[in-house]
Amino acid sequence: MTNRFERLKMQRRMQRRIRLVVEERRMAFAARNNEPTVDLEATMEIPPPAQRAVGRVSIETF
Known part of the structure; x- marks a missing residue:
């Protein structure tokens, strides 16, 4: 039991939280x-997935 x-x-704390939420929603x-x-x-068009390379690709370094 609370005095x-x-x-x-507790009521003030709850009221403050409510005010903050209301202000946040208003903003x-x-x-x-x-x-x-x-x-x-x-309707939204979904782009096709990116093409992936198949097999090995040689990378030349200079």
Whole structure:
């Protein structure tokens, strides 16, 4: 069981954490509005994988 002072302390700490999260989300939302919107439903072409060499390749050093 916690006394009154500890309960108030916990409530203040929780309120501070909530304020920080709200401010962080507000900042992220404001930053997101400046970026161009991306359509998440749009079809995107995936590039083919890079061609890999088959066999041995001689490397000449000068």
